[in-house]
Amino acid sequence: MMGSCVVPVLIGLVLLQMHKISECHKIEVTPDSGTIVVFTKKPDQDLDCDVCKDEGPSQSCNSKLDLAEARPTIVTFNCSQPGDVFTVEINQKIDCSATACSIIAVHPDSTRFLEFNRTFNWDLKVQSSHMFQLDFPAPGMRQIKPSESCPDKHTYTIITYQRSGPNSIGTFCRNGTISRIQALFKGRVSLEVPKDTALNPSDFKVSIGPDTEALVVVDVKLPRGLPSVEFFTPNYGTGHYSEDKMKWNFAVEPMQNFTVLFQHYTPPACQKEKVLVGYALGDKTSFTTDPKDIQPFNKQGDFSLTLTNCEAKKGSNGLSLNINVTVFRGGTPYFCTVDLRNEEGLSLQIENKNPESSCEMSLNSVAQEKIVVPAGTKADLSFLDCPVQDLQLTATKTIDCPSASSRDTSGTSLTIPTLDPSLHVPLHQFTWLLRVLDPGTVDLTSPIKVLHQSVPDKECNDRVSLLISETDGSNIGQFCSLAEGTIQKIQIKGNVSITVTPKTIKDLSQEKGSFLKVAMSPEINENVIYTVSPSVSGPMYLATPNWPDGLNPSSSVTWIVSVPQEHKVELQFTNVSKPVCDSGHTEVAISPLDPQGQTQSWREDQIFVNTVIQQQSFFLNVSNCEPKSGSFAVLSKVTLYKEAKNFLSIILAVVGVLLLLVIIALIVVCVILKRKKKPMTNRSSIFLPRGKPFLPGNATFPKSRADNESHVYASIDDSTMYGNFADKNQPAEVDNRPWSNGHQVDAYHPFTGPSDSTPSAKDSSAEYSMDGRGGDRDAYQPFLSPPNTFNLARPRSPLVSQGSIRFEDRRMIDNELHTFKSFGDINPIRLSADESRLQPQMGSDTDSNTEPEYEEAI
Numbered sequence: 001m002m003g004s005c006v007v008p009v010l011i012g013l014v015l016l017q018m019h020k021i022s023e024c025h026k027i028e029v030t031p032d033s034g035t036i037v038v039f040t041k042k043p044d045q046d047l048d049c050d051v052c053k054d055e056g057p058s059q060s061c062n063s064k065l066d067l068a069e070a071r072p073t074i075v076t077f078n079c080s081q082p083g084d085v086f087t088v089e090i091n092q093k094i095d096c097s098a099t100a101c102s103i104i105a106v107h108p109d110s111t112r113f114l115e116f117n118r119t120f121n122w123d124l125k126v127q128s129s130h131m132f133q134l135d136f137p138a139p140g141m142r143q144i145k146p147s148e149s150c151p152d153k154h155t156y157t158i159i160t161y162q163r164s165g166p167n168s169i170g171t172f173c174r175n176g177t178i179s180r181i182q183a184l185f186k187g188r189v190s191l192e193v194p195k196d197t198a199l200n201p202s203d204f205k206v207s208i209g210p211d212t213e214a215l216v217v218v219d220v221k222l223p224r225g226l227p228s229v230e231f232f233t234p235n236y237g238t239g240h241y242s243e244d245k246m247k248w249n250f251a252v253e254p255m256q257n258f259t260v261l262f263q264h265y266t267p268p269a270c271q272k273e274k275v276l277v278g279y280a281l282g283d284k285t286s287f288t289t290d291p292k293d294i295q296p297f298n299k300q301g302d303f304s305l306t307l308t309n310c311e312a313k314k315g316s317n318g319l320s321l322n323i324n325v326t327v328f329r330g331g332t333p334y335f336c337t338v339d340l341r342n343e344e345g346l347s348l349q350i351e352n353k354n355p356e357s358s359c360e361m362s363l364n365s366v367a368q369e370k371i372v373v374p375a376g377t378k379a380d381l382s383f384l385d386c387p388v389q390d391l392q393l394t395a396t397k398t399i400d401c402p403s404a405s406s407r408d409t410s411g412t413s414l415t416i417p418t419l420d421p422s423l424h425v426p427l428h429q430f431t432w433l434l435r436v437l438d439p440g441t442v443d444l445t446s447p448i449k450v451l452h453q454s455v456p457d458k459e460c461n462d463r464v465s466l467l468i469s470e471t472d473g474s475n476i477g478q479f480c481s482l483a484e485g486t487i488q489k490i491q492i493k494g495n496v497s498i499t500v501t502p503k504t505i506k507d508l509s510q511e512k513g514s515f516l517k518v519a520m521s522p523e524i525n526e527n528v529i530y531t532v533s534p535s536v537s538g539p540m541y542l543a544t545p546n547w548p549d550g551l552n553p554s555s556s557v558t559w560i561v562s563v564p565q566e567h568k569v570e571l572q573f574t575n576v577s578k579p580v581c582d583s584g585h586t587e588v589a590i591s592p593l594d595p596q597g598q599t600q601s602w603r604e605d606q607i608f609v610n611t612v613i614q615q616q617s618f619f620l621n622v623s624n625c626e627p628k629s630g631s632f633a634v635l636s637k638v639t640l641y642k643e644a645k646n647f648l649s650i651i652l653a654v655v656g657v658l659l660l661l662v663i664i665a666l667i668v669v670c671v672i673l674k675r676k677k678k679p680m681t682n683r684s685s686i687f688l689p690r691g692k693p694f695l696p697g698n699a700t701f702p703k704s705r706a707d708n709e710s711h712v713y714a715s716i717d718d719s720t721m722y723g724n725f726a727d728k729n730q731p732a733e734v735d736n737r738p739w740s741n742g743h744q745v746d747a748y749h750p751f752t753g754p755s756d757s758t759p760s761a762k763d764s765s766a767e768y769s770m771d772g773r774g775g776d777r778d779a780y781q782p783f784l785s786p787p788n789t790f791n792l793a794r795p796r797s798p799l800v801s802q803g804s805i806r807f808e809d810r811r812m813i814d815n816e817l818h819t820f821k822s823f824g825d826i827n828p829i830r831l832s833a834d835e836s837r838l839q840p841q842m843g844s845d846t847d848s849n850t851e852p853e854y855e856e857a858i
């Protein structure tokens with residue numbers, strides 16, 4: 001039956017113009033359709049002033065003027081201040097008895113007639129079997145005594161018209177606990193606003209209510225923290241005479257107790273029956289009382305109160321009652337004391353995280369939204385109706401770090417201090433603020449295990465998570481202590497905050513162990529330095545601080561990545577976001593720990609290589625510019641590989657060397673024998689063919705190093721040097737020393753013996769010469785003496801010391817056959833500490849080829 005007929009209620013569009021003509025006041029009024037504008041002269045008004053409609057001959061003047069037609073009408077008052085004499089009523093009818101009305105929003109929308117007292121009247125009518133319903137948006141309405149007025153000068157009154165006559169339901173102000181009023185089928189809502197008060201628009205909604213239940217039903221929502229609310233029976237003051245029912249429904253917040261008090265009760269002079277008070281409580285109990293009895297007190301839950309009046313004798317008292325409902329906290333508080341005087345720098349915070357909860361906390365008897373117990377104090381706390389799971393306890397401990405130079409080098413362990421056990425709140429977060437007063441660096445290490453940085457590809461899944469931040473608010477990252485972690489140490493310049501939060505546990509106060517060890521060291525240039533040891537068990541990720549957000553402007557970070565012996569590291573830049581720099585450039589640089597080492601670096605305007613192989617420990621330095629736009633963030637993946645060790649090839653290589661020794665011994669013997677036969681013959685020479693070295697048994701080199709051949713190049717032209725990079729990928733700063741994949745090159749220095757005095761195996765061709773470059777590097781000098789054509793060359797200890805560059809082979813001087821410079825692929829043997837890098841050398845050439853050639857030469 002609630003049809004969809006929406007009756008537009010438009011009150012305000014009343015156009016009006018004013019002209020002041022001497023003692024006259026002229027306005028133009030156009031009532032909205034459906035509204036009637038009425039000017040009424042205040043009775044007993046001394047001032048002689050009339051209101052006139054229209055102008056000219058048709059003008060009619062009176063003490064009252066009704067304007068119903070929706071057309072502009074000239075209205076004149078023959079006094080200058082008509083607002084002192086006249087009031088304006090703007091009346092509208094909302095009739096839902098013939099057509100079914102759904103909800104109608106009523107906006108009194110007029111700032112006109114400001115110089116008059118205004119009354120907006122809405123006359124409501126529904127079928128006589130129903131109630132009309134008024135819904136007030138939050139905050140609702142508050143009932144006042146009819147003699148009072150509202151603080152905002154917007155006073156509402158509600159009247160119902162019954163057969164017995166009009167009944168005043170009450171006088172109301174905005175901002176109260178009443179959310180809905182239902183009254184019998186016919187009534188009027190009035191809003192009075194005095195002159196010179198701007199109308200503050202406030203809507204209410206009109207709809208057809210339920211079947212007749214009572215003369216009036218008032219719905220009330222009692223909020224928390226409101227001491228008491230008052231309600232008045234209809235016709236309060238003058239008395240209610242007819243046999244009617246009135247009902248109040250109260251919604252009470254959980255954990256609140258209510259008490260009902262009847263004040264100023266005037267009993268009616270009942271003809272028969274008597275006044276009855278009925279209660280229905282939330283727990284479904286219901287009972288009746290006499291208005292003079294004690295009403296319910298200290299109860300919980302929603303309830304409704306029904307007051308049934310008797311038929312009172314006219315001329316004597318009617319019913320008049322003031323109902324006072326008080327609400328208050330129902331629970332009993334929990335008290336505890338927190339004493340922080342013995343824990344230096346420790347402060348506590350307790351917050352209620354459930355906005356719905358009725359929890360009330362207080363600190364030293366003062367109610368608080370959030371409890372803060374400052375460091376070094378003692379406080380009495382109380383909690384009222386606070387479920388422990390709604391509360392969050394966070395603690396902060398400020399530690400002043402000693403300066404790096406102080407003798408206290410033992411470092412501090414970060415452990416959670418024992419909190420007062422009477423404080424039952426689970427510890428949700430613990431923060432250490434490490435304050436560095438002298439310039440210095442905070443060194444963080446894990447006391448038991450190593451650290452792991454949580455990145456999307458490899459997240460922490462520990463009991464707790466550690467957030468390490470610089471105290472300017474930027475985070476370095478989220479870490480956890482893990483057995484398979486890879487971060488040995490994190491060094492941070494300046495003040496640091498470390499926040500531990502539970503991940504798989506609930507309460508941090510159960511964590512008794514040490515989370516991190518803190519030590520101080522002298523100030524570093526970077527903002528952060530990580531010392532990391534990748535492990536072969538899986539890749540590790542190096543994320544710039546604040547990942548996936550960018551590095552702070554102009555800040556820098558270094559990773560010291562250690563690569564163990566016989567291992568290599570593959571470094572991939574898996575996710576790089578680059579800014580547009582305002583000043584300076586970003587830089588990513590890779591350099592061996594050896595300060596002599598080769599640096600590869602890239603700026604934001606260059607394309608990064610995908611993969612870099614490192615065979616020795618190295619620095620990865622990343623620094624940001626002052627970005628104009630965008631941000632600089634680098635995520636790199638580090639994978640450690642054990643270099644493949646082929647035992648078979650080592651054995652074969654050793655066998656080859658032994659074989660070679662035997663052959664050479666034979667050759668030597670032969671030569672000696674032949675010399676003995678032909679002592680003047682001096683034609684010995686060795687022919688070392690260009691080309692691949694031959695290894696006995698077709699053995700491969702025992703290390704994968706053979707693949708990158710970095711040690712093979714006797715001289716490296718640019719295309720070889722930068723073979724790993726497309727032209728535009730060239731490192732920004734490349735010194736001209738030979739390198740390949742960033743590890744050392746065993747530079748080969750051909751024999752360039754003194755050319756002035758003796759003809760020698762000099763070859764000035766640049767192809768084989770690295771003269772003047774990298775001379776301090778793993779120099780290898782060739783040698784000429786046949787007995788020396790094999791050798792176990794050691795990097796950094798050139799054998800040339802025996803056969804210095806002044807070495808001359810007497811045989812060579814006389815010999816036209818200068819074949820010794822053809823040593824295209826010389827493979828020096830590295831003898832590393834554990835000898836496992838033993839490699840056969842060019843002895844293999846002599847092994848297979850030299851002998852026949854040699855024989856021939858001889």
Ligand SMILES: *[C@@H]1O[C@H](CO)[C@@H](O)[C@H](O)[C@H]1NC(C)=O
Nearest residue numbers: 023048049050061077078079
């Ligand atoms: C206003 O007009 C009425 C009737 O026309 C007249 O009685 C009254 O004296 C006038 N008042 C003034 C102040 O002019």
Ligand SMILES: *[C@@H]1O[C@H](CO)[C@@H](O)[C@H](O)[C@H]1NC(C)=O
Nearest residue numbers: 042083084085086087117194
């Ligand atoms: C306007 O309202 C005030 C109180 O709100 C009253 O004192 C005054 O007499 C009224 N003026 C007229 C003309 O009704």
Ligand SMILES: *[C@@H]1O[C@H](CO)[C@@H](O)[C@H](O)[C@H]1NC(C)=O
Nearest residue numbers: 139142151152174175176226
């Ligand atoms: C509503 O009333 C409460 C007290 O009853 C008051 O604290 C609050 O300021 C009022 N709000 C408005 C908008 O008037």
Ligand SMILES: *[C@@H]1O[C@H](CO)[C@@H](O)[C@H](O)[C@H]1NC(C)=O
Nearest residue numbers: 228229230261263324325326
């Ligand atoms: C309601 O009753 C309580 C208790 O007697 C009283 O403190 C309070 O002032 C009363 N409220 C009103 C609005 O009268």
Ligand SMILES: *[C@@H]1O[C@H](CO)[C@@H](O)[C@H](O)[C@H]1NC(C)=O
Nearest residue numbers: 256257298299300329330331
């Ligand atoms: C609030 O009401 C409950 C239930 O009626 C009662 O147990 C409790 O004691 C009351 N609280 C106070 C403070 O009286």
Ligand SMILES: *[C@@H]1O[C@H](CO)[C@@H](O)[C@H](O)[C@H]1NC(C)=O
Nearest residue numbers: 435436437438439493494495
């Ligand atoms: C660390 O914080 C303290 C106090 O907040 C401040 O005085 C000091 O300068 C900060 N140290 C650094 C290196 O920023």
Ligand SMILES: *[C@@H]1O[C@H](CO)[C@@H](O)[C@H](O)[C@H]1NC(C)=O
Nearest residue numbers: 456547548549574575576635
């Ligand atoms: C790079 O990291 C960001 C932030 O975590 C992520 O949204 C994006 O998908 C990543 N891109 C690649 C290619 O992994």
Ligand SMILES: *[C@@H]1O[C@H](CO)[C@@H](O)[C@H](O)[C@H]1NC(C)=O
Nearest residue numbers: 526558589591599619620621
């Ligand atoms: C990288 O950082 C380390 C440690 O501070 C420093 O020694 C090295 O010189 C830096 N390398 C480059 C290329 O800036």
